[in-house]
Amino acid sequence: SQQGEEDPQALSIQEGENATMNCSYKTSINNLQWYRQNSGRGLVHLILIRSNEREKHSGRLRVTLDTSKKSSSLLITASRAADTASYFCATDAWDYKLSFGAGTTVTVRA
Amino acid sequence: EPEVTQTPSHQVTQMGQEVILRCVPISNHLYFYWYRQILGQKVEFLVSFYNNEISEKSEIFDDQFSVERPDGSNFTLKIRSTKLEDSAMYFCASSPIRTEYGGDTQYFGPGTRLTVL
Numbered sequence: 001s002q003q004g005e006e007d008p009q010a011l012s013i014q015e016g017e018n019a020t021m022n023c024s025y026k027t028s029i030n031n032l033q034w035y036r037q038n039s040g041r042g043l044v045h046l047i048l049i050r051s052n053e054r055e056k057h058s059g060r061l062r063v064t065l066d067t068s069k070k071s072s073s074l075l076i077t078a079s080r081a082a083d084t085a086s087y088f089c090a091t092d093a094w095d096y097k098l099s100f101g102a103g104t105t106v107t108v109r110a
Numbered sequence: 111e112p113e114v115t116q117t118p119s120h121q122v123t124q125m126g127q128e129v130i131l132r133c134v135p136i137s138n139h140l141y142f143y144w145y146r147q148i149l150g151q152k153v154e155f156l157v158s159f160y161n162n163e164i165s166e167k168s169e170i171f172d173d174q175f176s177v178e179r180p181d182g183s184n185f186t187l188k189i190r191s192t193k194l195e196d197s198a199m200y201f202c203a204s205s206p207i208r209t210e211y212g213g214d215t216q217y218f219g220p221g222t223r224l225t226v227l
Binding site: 031 | 141
């Protein structure tokens with residue numbers, strides 16, 4: 001399975017701080033996608049990074065991908081209370097399905 | 111911004127009953143998917159659908175499950191005889207045509223919470 005696995009499982013930070021979470025996977029991929037899920041709600045797509053890309057930015061989000069280590073990281077800068085959510089990485093191995101990790105639960109304290 | 115929509119948001123059913131979960135994918139998308147998330151667990155792939163046929167399905171997607179695109183806008187998941195373990199959040203997703211340059215972002219709907227009693 002090429003499922004992503006996130007680390008840490010949970011993260012608690014102060015508003016304004018940065019949050020970093022990591023994702024590791026097992027097999028070669030076409031792309032890796034990060035999603036956010038607020039408690040009991042739907043999955044919101046955050047960013048997609050392709051296997052030939054090393055870094056991508058979107059607003060306060062920065063994603064890196066190291067295919068040699070089969071790992072990715074998601075950095076949220078200047079966190080806000082509204083960033084409190086679970087964050088999932090999902091890998092796409094050209095087979096038209098996403099394999100999700102267990103997620104990192106981020107709590108931003110005011 | 112176009113969105114994937116799903117109905118109902120919550121479905122309660124008795125074990126053994128048939129349920130149909132409905133989805134309206136984003137209008138110009140060509141690939142459609144169903145995933146599920148049992149409470150507290152990972153999101154799991156069920157099935158992908160393209161050009162009116164199943165592209166891929168997981169081991170979970172057994173004979174009790176079926177998918178259909180009955181018209182140009184809806185995409186449905188039917189569970190023929192529900193079991194207690196089918197209780198989960200079911201997500202529909204869609205993506206545009208896939209090329210070497212992209213089109214592979216999957217956009218998810220808000221989910222249908224299925225409770226089997």
